[in-house]
Amino acid sequence: MMQKLVVLKLDGDLSQGVKVTLEIGAEGDRASIEVQGYLPSKPEIIADYQLWRTTYRSLSDFRITPVNIHVGTSLNEHLNKCRNLNNKLSEQMNSWLNCNSFRPVKEKLLKQLTLDDTVRVLIKTSDTWLRRLPWHLWDFFEDYQKAEVALSAPEYEYLPKPKTTTIGGKVNILAILGNSEGILIDKDRELLEMLPDSETTFLVEPQRSQLNKQLWEQDWDILFFAGHSESLEDGKSGNIYINETDCLTIEQLKYGLKKAVNQGLQLAIFNSCDGLGLASQLEDLHIPQIIVMREPVQDLVAQEFLKNFLEKFSSGESLYLAVRESREKLHGIEDKYPCAVCLPIICQNPAAIPPTWKGLLKKLEPRTGQPQLNQYKTRSYSKPLSFQKVLLLSLAIAGLVMGVRWLKILQKWELQALDHLIQLRPPEKQDKRILVITINEEDFQLKEQQQRKGSLSDLALMQLLEKLDSYHPRAIGLDIYRDFPVDAKYSNLATRLRNSDRFYGICEVSEGEQKPGIAPPPEISLQRQGFSDFVVDSDYVIRRHLIAIEPSSTSPCTTPYALSARLAFHYLQSQGINVNYTQHGELQVGKIVFKQLRSHMGGYQQIDDRGYQVLLNYRSSPSLTQVAEQVSLKDVLTGKVNSSLIKNRIILIGVGASSAGDIFLTPMSEMPGVIIHAQMVSQILSAVLDGRPLLQVLPFWSEVVWVLSWSVVGGTIARCFQTIVPCGLTTGAALVSLYGFCYYLLIQGYWIPLVPSVLALGMTGGSVVVFRLQQINSNDSIKL
Secondary structure, three states: EEEEEEEEEEEEEOOOEEEEEEEEEOOOOOOOOOEOOOOOOOOOHHHHHHHHHHHOOOOOEOOOOOOHHHHHHHHHHHHHHHHHHHHHHHHHHHHHHHHHHHHHHHHHHHHHOOOEEEEEEEEEEOOOOHHHHHHHHHHHHHHHHHHHHEEEOOOOOOOOOOOOOOOOOOOOEEEOOOOOOOOOOOHHHHHHHHOEEEEEEEEEEEOHHHHHHHHHHHOOOEEEOOEEEEOOOOOOEEEEEEOOOOOOEEEHHHHHHHHHOOOOOOEEEEEEOOHHHHHHHHHHHOOOOEEEEOOEEHHHHHHHHHHHHHHHHHHOOOOOHHHHHHHHHHHHHHOOOOOHHHHEEEEEEEOOOOOOHHHHHOOOOOOOOOOOHHHHOOOOOOOOOOOHHHHHHHHHHHHHHHHHHHHHOOHHHHHHHHHHHHHHHHOOHHHEEEEEEEEOHHHOHHHHHHOOOOOOOOOHHHHHHHHHHHOOEEEEEEOOOOOOOOHHHHHHHHHHHHHHOEEEEEEEEEOOOOOOEEEEOOOOOHHHHEEEEOOOOOEEEOOEEEEOOOOOOOOOOOOOOEEEHHHHHHHHOOOOOOOOOOOOOEEEEEEEOOOOOOOOOOEEEOOOOOOEEEOOOOOOOOOOOOOEEEEEHHHHOOOOOHHOOOOOEEEEEEEOEEEEEEEEOOOOEEHHHHHHHHHHHHHHHHHHHHOOOOOEEOOOOHHHHHHHHHHHHHHHHHHHHHHHHHHHHHHHHHHHHHHHHHHHHHHOOOEOOOHHHHHHHHHHEEEHHHHHHHHHHOOOOOOO
């Protein structure tokens, strides 16, 4: 399980459309991934929201400005109408968020996050309507149970270091109990008084001067308000009613609140109505975390949320998960209080990391007489460990890391690290030995395709082959299943398929009852058949190239070689280059040996390694689909393709239309199956003819030595540098060097252990530091 921060920057509005920038990173680190997307205009969402809002606000007993609100219909009818409108709004939002232009953003989210990750999702926008939307209704949050959403202003400032209290102190809370006309806020007071390890100062219907004095003269961790409040229609400001006569804006408390932030205020909770306008003004003051209610809120809803949140947060739950769990518990009272689950919302300063209850309690203050600035700079350590002990520790930790790796625990992260490095490689030129003919949506509508059976009709195939053969290609591969005979009226096509020595078709290997397999075209001999099967990893990404298999005799597909291998071997054999197997059973094409990939090689541990597999070294390009020239079926049939693009090339014919479902994930993007076949053909040709490196792994003993070396580096750095800053900087430089080595060696064709090496370096260095800190504590030798 990892802690992730997801930021969605929304630039635009629902009327004109929204430009989306997605950032994903580990909690506390800079974003490591950025993706662009777009959400089209959808003003219907505003209309649906306004209708729901009007209906919802006609309910009574809110903590809003104390006025009477009346319902014109029966209560049950009104509640049902409110729920139905909320469901409609949910459908509209999810339809909007599932549009094609937003798809790259959502797919990157699903690829980078796991269901076990704890995720903070920040919606960063200044548009009032986008901030008002109930983002909790996005179906993404149904799947990711440890994710919670927050709003964030697009402009913010990094916060000053808060003034801290001593270890063992209490959480200081300033609770403002404002105008309570028509509502019951005594329950809020009871809940705050029951909090463990806290000291709460209550201001009951205070005067403005009293409130301002407390903000200036005391240090607060949490600011709490209960009573009547409202936001103005622009959604950018609001009022709180602190007593029966005084209504204050946040602007009127501006300097007191700024002082509180500088003194360490971490969280503001407004358990009152319609708080988004208040939150907008509070964000301008850079308060780290704010919790408000999006709309008017009934007494019981506010009290239930506060009770559950305080219980969860004070017992050690993270702020975001405490809000989510407390919010979702409101579902149990939605029979009487509709849409309660959508009311609480966090507003987050992106520069701040959410506090924990324990973190608010345990804050270290420098001892009397020493400036806080020097607290860490002057910390020194006892006598360093001997190098022999560091070496033994390095051996133990490297062995532990390699053992954990052997158990497949690191495989997911190693594959993701490989994908990341592949994405960074410099672009390569297109492979001029290959031409890809794609059949797209437009090609399905051609007159030649009117009587097609599958993706390509007999007539279109016959005309296509006649065109191609006239330009003398080296080989033709059809990546479309044709497990049926050619129609009798196209006997010329059947004859061409039977007699051609350069046309190859595909079939699919069977794997039990769940996958019965697909037969090859009946006109094509076994020697011109290639299987189309890909090896897919557990995250559905294709990283391996399956070259050959031993098919079952009961399978409808009995060819031993992949389509990519058949085409590449045909091309090479026409140039006098033979395909053999060494005495060790390894595939050798010309002078190049293709090292077979097995379990426990590289980052792969427990995998299905049947057949002859190698790592797939994708040809890098600005668009990964541009491994070779591409033309459409229509272009070829209408004579728009230059003969030079066909002559002496391998021609691959396949479906490029996404509606056909022949789309697969690769380390860089989604890709049609025919393009993956082209990548595989190019890998073989480029390795044999151009000397392009194949992607391979080190022997196991070499990987052990590599990981051990970085473990020793981490231990040595921690041993040699006796202060935190130089130690941290040097460790950072070592990690950058490790990253650079792995990237460079990947370009040279070697997949080097990155994740195990990072773990070994960090764990060994950390262990040495912990060991020395224990010595320091035992000798009482910290100098503060």
